[in-house]
Amino acid sequence: MSMEIFPEQWARFTPRQRILRYTFFLLSAVILYWSVTSIDVIWEWVWDSPRQMGDLFSRMVPPDTRNLSSILMVLWETVNIATLATAIAVLISLPVAYMAAQNTTPNKATLWIGRFILVSSRSINTIIWALLFVAIFGPGIIAGIVAIMFRSIGFVGKLLGEAIEEIDHKPVEALEATGASRFKVIMYAIVPQVMPTFWAVSILRWDINLRESTVLGLVGAGGIGVMLQGAIDTFNWQEVATILLAIIVLVIVGEVISAWLRRKIL
Amino acid sequence: MSKADTQKQLVRDTWQKPPFIANPYIRWGVIIAVLVYFGFTLVNLPIDWNRASQGLTRAARIFNGAWPPSFERGGLLLNGFLESLKIAILATVGGVVLSIPIAFMAARNVAIKPVYFLGRAIIIVARSFHPVIVAIIFVKAVGFGPFAGVLTLIVYSVGFVAKMLAERIEEIDFGQVEAMRSVGAPFLSTLIYAVFPQIMPRQIGLTIYQLDSNLRASAVVGIVGAGGIGATLANAFGRYDYDFALTITLVIIGVILVSEAISGQIRKSIK
Amino acid sequence: MLKITDLVKRYDTGQPVLKNLNLEIKGESVVSIIGSSGAGKSTLLRCINRLVEPSSGQIQLNGTDLTSLNRSQLRKARHKIGMVFQSFNLIDRLTVMENVQSGRLGSLPTWRAIARKYPKEDIRRAYELMDRVGIAHYADKRADELSGGERQRVGVVRALMQEPEILLADEPTASLDPKTSEQIMGLLRDLSREFALPVLINIHNVTEAKEYTDRIVGMRYGRIIFDALPSDLDKDAMDSIYSGTPAADRGADVQQSTVSGDVGAVAT
Numbered sequence A: 001m002s003m004e005i006f007p008e009q010w011a012r013f014t015p016r017q018r019i020l021r022y023t024f025f026l027l028s029a030v031i032l033y034w035s036v037t038s039i040d041v042i043w044e045w046v047w048d049s050p051r052q053m054g055d056l057f058s059r060m061v062p063p064d065t066r067n068l069s070s071i072l073m074v075l076w077e078t079v080n081i082a083t084l085a086t087a088i089a090v091l092i093s094l095p096v097a098y099m100a101a102q103n104t105t106p107n108k109a110t111l112w113i114g115r116f117i118l119v120s121s122r123s124i125n126t127i128i129w130a131l132l133f134v135a136i137f138g139p140g141i142i143a144g145i146v147a148i149m150f151r152s153i154g155f156v157g158k159l160l161g162e163a164i165e166e167i168d169h170k171p172v173e174a175l176e177a178t179g180a181s182r183f184k185v186i187m188y189a190i191v192p193q194v195m196p197t198f199w200a201v202s203i204l205r206w207d208i209n210l211r212e213s214t215v216l217g218l219v220g221a222g223g224i225g226v227m228l229q230g231a232i233d234t235f236n237w238q239e240v241a242t243i244l245l246a247i248i249v250l251v252i253v254g255e256v257i258s259a260w261l262r263r264k265i266l
Numbered sequence B: 001m002s003k004a005d006t007q008k009q010l011v012r013d014t015w016q017k018p019p020f021i022a023n024p025y026i027r028w029g030v031i032i033a034v035l036v037y038f039g040f041t042l043v044n045l046p047i048d049w050n051r052a053s054q055g056l057t058r059a060a061r062i063f064n065g066a067w068p069p070s071f072e073r074g075g076l077l078l079n080g081f082l083e084s085l086k087i088a089i090l091a092t093v094g095g096v097v098l099s100i101p102i103a104f105m106a107a108r109n110v111a112i113k114p115v116y117f118l119g120r121a122i123i124i125v126a127r128s129f130h131p132v133i134v135a136i137i138f139v140k141a142v143g144f145g146p147f148a149g150v151l152t153l154i155v156y157s158v159g160f161v162a163k164m165l166a167e168r169i170e171e172i173d174f175g176q177v178e179a180m181r182s183v184g185a186p187f188l189s190t191l192i193y194a195v196f197p198q199i200m201p202r203q204i205g206l207t208i209y210q211l212d213s214n215l216r217a218s219a220v221v222g223i224v225g226a227g228g229i230g231a232t233l234a235n236a237f238g239r240y241d242y243d244f245a246l247t248i249t250l251v252i253i254g255v256i257l258v259s260e261a262i263s264g265q266i267r268k269s270i271k
Numbered sequence C: 001m002l003k004i005t006d007l008v009k010r011y012d013t014g015q016p017v018l019k020n021l022n023l024e025i026k027g028e029s030v031v032s033i034i035g036s037s038g039a040g041k042s043t044l045l046r047c048i049n050r051l052v053e054p055s056s057g058q059i060q061l062n063g064t065d066l067t068s069l070n071r072s073q074l075r076k077a078r079h080k081i082g083m084v085f086q087s088f089n090l091i092d093r094l095t096v097m098e099n100v101q102s103g104r105l106g107s108l109p110t111w112r113a114i115a116r117k118y119p120k121e122d123i124r125r126a127y128e129l130m131d132r133v134g135i136a137h138y139a140d141k142r143a144d145e146l147s148g149g150e151r152q153r154v155g156v157v158r159a160l161m162q163e164p165e166i167l168l169a170d171e172p173t174a175s176l177d178p179k180t181s182e183q184i185m186g187l188l189r190d191l192s193r194e195f196a197l198p199v200l201i202n203i204h205n206v207t208e209a210k211e212y213t214d215r216i217v218g219m220r221y222g223r224i225i226f227d228a229l230p231s232d233l234d235k236d237a238m239d240s241i242y243s244g245t246p247a248a249d250r251g252a253d254v255q256q257s258t259v260s261g262d263v264g265a266v267a268t
């Protein structure tokens, strides 16, 4: 369908642009063809998959709520993982952001240390962090908390660092002119300016972490994921359905709460 | 301001920052609740101190085992990455194509109420589940391998692309639509001539962004069996092949940084 | 007493922006500095508290040579120099009281600064000063809720909280409407009398400079070419101050051209 509009637009382009566009589309088509033909799938299974999916979902109804109370308990544990990890990560990310912002970092070395922490934290996914920490601390909630923390530090630290770099420099100069020490200038002229970002980013990350903490259990790092994995392994599809519904509710409630907090605090 | 007030303020020598929450009961209630919550959850963490205290030695062993990273099985690594790339490409195409009708369903200004709610519901469900959960379900339904990965990331793409696109559709200039309608154009032509040109730039930007996201996510969903480099990584971890796992992780980081830079560049040049 | 000798300021590139500048301010007079844009007025003011690092020359404030101080000595010295800015430079999200108290950060113990537990005498002084300039009832308001004139009053009180030995004001009224502008100028003049405080004001509004200040210094591209009583600022002097080009004036080592032999006339 989307192909039909392109002839309309092509009239607007110079021949050179047109050739570029043709090349681009040709290239896309070739790449797509390569992906489809070389991907390692058994096509019979693919054609059979709608039936399989239907079959699976039919086995999920009606959801089995006998275990609801323990599901809710574990769900609460999931919330705790997300909340604790976010709180600790936010605290740790403060000095990291301070080091990674060009206008506050004490020197070149700290700048690079700060940036290194941010990049390594951000480019490794929570699940991969969780794999590592499960190997270190053993299966359980601690590995989960630490994994989420490690991933969140980079996220919060990066956004906070950018906020620090974007502050209005004038109040800083005014306080320097009063003879205030560096630390007091930071506390009075920089901190108040980045406070809104600080809260916004913390709330946003909490919301994301709520989602992330639902899957930690699949690699053994605690939370509702453990239960989900258990139910799947025992083919207890009706309980799987309940757990999935519980996760949807959790995520939606989380979104409502964070929207409310944003309105209240900012 | 009366003179008495001024007088009173002249002798004032105490000042307190106006509290964030004016009502003292609510303020202290919130403070205490927060403290109790954190205290309680921290104390009740089921920490196995024995296991945790071994953590450092374990970590040392893992890092010793991981260093230096091993590039011996470069072929496996390359295959894993190519598979991730294919998964990402197919899922992006599938997800974006599927997103277009769903986005129209979920746009308040073009869809009728029941369709609108259906469209929103699809988006909410697609967004609520972490791709790893979606992956584990698909792996059970259609078996291990990249196909489950493609399906997972299609859902993931729909959650994001359809949401953003629906927001864009809700912002379109309706004058153009009305102009088309006024000359008696049928529904489809109206879409093609009046709506698509308006959402196309956003759609291209989103597609590139989503390709980048899918590449990242494909490294993760593989861990639960949905193919790609993630599967290679999970296998290496499972076999305590920490040096190979480190290699994979480093390469993943490198690829993500490069792909992020490329996608950022392309999106900038389109704008 | 402020005594500036042979001050030179050269930014990273190019010609000196201040060229062997000499200026002396005795007693509690209000001195205005006028001159076209780019003449170096802000640079001169900022060299005094070393927000801009002078290239060479001496700046003495009540016997201390400011140019030779190390970082911690400079902080102490800056505490004695109040500064008022064109765009107020308040911390928008803090209350007026916190903004005012930030003038005392130089001497306030760190824990007090963080906990907002200001000493009683500082609070009393803040209320007195705020009352003096008419903003006491705004103490608990956030700075960004105030109007321009009110914000500049906060800026002035913040500077006065430092118990300064001199007040520097870089175009304090340039962002204000004409009426508010006159009020602030009047306020600066009155405060100078009340606190026996020398005030140095950069200003573009010559009428206000004549009305509210005791002495006018005219700058032209890095040099002082006029220094006399407001009543001596005639049309010729004005023309001369606002003529010239950066290249001609800063470039070759032209003979110091002065106006009507008034240089050095010090009003007190």
Ligand SMILES: Nc1ncnc2c1ncn2[C@@H]1O[C@H](COP(=O)(O)OP(=O)(O)OP(=O)(O)O)[C@@H](O)[C@H]1O
Binding pocket: C011, C012, C017, C035, C036, C037, C038, C039, C040, C041, C042, C043, C044
């Ligand atoms: N940070 C800086 N780096 C380089 N050059 C600067 C810097 N600040 C000012 N200058 C230059 O120094 C010269 C004098 O600037 P200054 O701001 O002191 O002028 P001014 O008299 O205050 O002008 P205005 O009336 O517009 O405020 C100008 O040519 C300006 O370009």
Ligand SMILES: [Mg+2]
Binding pocket: C041, C042, C043, C170
């Ligand atoms: Mg200036």
